[in-house]
Amino acid sequence: MSATYTTKKILVKRSYQILALILIALAAGLLLIPKHPKHEGISPELFAKNILSTERYITSDQLADRIINQDPTLLLIDTRLLEAYQSFSLPNAIHIPLSEIFSEELNPYLDQNIYDIILFSNDNFNAEQAWMLCNRMDYQRLYILDGGLNTWFSTIIEPIPPKETMSQEAFELYSFRRAAGKYFGVANDTVEVEVKPVRKAAPKKVVTKPKKKKRVPEGGC
Numbered sequence: 305m306s307a308t309y310t311t312k313k314i315l316v317k318r319s320y321q322i323l324a325l326i327l328i329a330l331a332a333g334l335l336l337i338p339k340h341p342k343h344e345g346i347s348p349e350l351f352a353k354n355i356l357s358t359e360r361y362i363t364s365d366q367l368a369d370r371i372i373n374q375d376p377t378l379l380l381i382d383t384r385l386l387e388a389y390q391s392f393s394l395p396n397a398i399h400i401p402l403s404e405i406f407s408e409e410l411n412p413y414l415d416q417n418i419y420d421i422i423l424f425s426n427d428n429f430n431a432e433q434a435w436m437l438c439n440r441m442d443y444q445r446l447y448i449l450d451g452g453l454n455t456w457f458s459t460i461i462e463p464i465p466p467k468e469t470m471s472q473e474a475f476e477l478y479s480f481r482r483a484a485g486k487y488f489g490v491a492n493d494t495v496e497v498e499v500k501p502v503r504k505a506a507p508k509k510v511v512t513k514p515k516k517k518k519r520v521p522e523g524g525c
Contacts, residue, residue, distance in 0.1 A: 345441040354439055361450040362422060364459045365477070368484040371395060379419035383430040392453070394424065395488070402430050405437060417444045424449035424456075460484050 346354075354360070370378055371394070380397035382389045389399040400410045414421060415438075423431040423446065431448045438446055449456065458464070463481035466474040 346439070351440050355436070360435060360439075360446065360448050362447045363450055364456045365480070365484075367394075367422060367449060367456075368460050368481075368488075372484060372487050377418075377420050379413065379421050381413065381421055381423050381434070383423055383425045383434045388426070394453075394456075397424075400434075402434050405434050414438050414446075415441070415443050420445050420447060422447050422449055425452050427452045427454055460488065461490055 345351075380394050382393045382397045382399050383402050383405075384399075385401060386399065389397075389401075393399070398413055400413060404410055405414060421443075423434050425431045428448060428451065431452060435446050435448050451458075460481055463478055463485065466478050
């Protein structure tokens, strides 16, 4: 293992540690917000609990498998800037940059309960922020592509071959990743697999989640 690779691994690990500390600090701050009868969204306590959970993450292997099997419940949301989205994105992903997630036109894609929404960016940062904002407003079925497109490239597009001493599961995972890379259009001369072409999916139908009716206070004039 090279010194450069080791240094890069340490830096990535520290980045995630810093991000975790930021998320915890934000969650702790929300706990101190006084309750207000007109406040919308989940409670600060529940939000803090959600922040500390890792259930919001989906791996690149899990996502690749669902895309290949043409899972109709997937809705991919690219939270990066337009230039990055136009350069490369996942198949049929919708572009909703972080600054526009609450826009009148695009927000219905996020505020719904029909699809599993997969938020992604180059790493986790933008997607994490988008997830926090949407989760705070009690949006449902939100997930984050763990590691973002950087991990997608290092696993699905350019997977590292396992060492001879590794387990059979490691070789099977590598074979899957090579086959998946070929499915997504990456040249592959070592794995023979029947590949289905990536079909352009029909636009997702936006079904806005019904809004909760506000309770009318009892009594009064």
